[in-house]
Amino acid sequence: MGKHNHNNRHRYRGERRFSPEETRLWELYQAKRTQLIQRFGSRCCVCNRTNDKLEFHHMRHHEEYGKYGKSAPLWRRYQALGEIEKYPNDFVLLCYGCHQTITWLRELVEEERFRLHAIVTATF
């Protein structure tokens, strides 16, 4: 058991070899992602940046696709692109910075958001 785990760990630490199937999936994933980014205008919908790493933000989750994190396996991330394709109105394209900001703002309670907004709008 211990030996098996050690071998697995060693395999992942070493050079990564993709199987032909994994390579094919990676190409499909990249092609579909690029196509979707273009469909969303290839820019962050908040700050208009085009050169940052762009990410899709879920505004609504759909039961049939479940939830997944950023570390989800490739096949899962490929499946997730299908959700964007099917429900484009429930997603926005954001740069990394704006995505971080939105995630952070979402975590604030309503009262904190209200106080922040009051300060922002009073500042000039």
Ligand SMILES: [Zn+2]
């Ligand atoms: Zn942005």
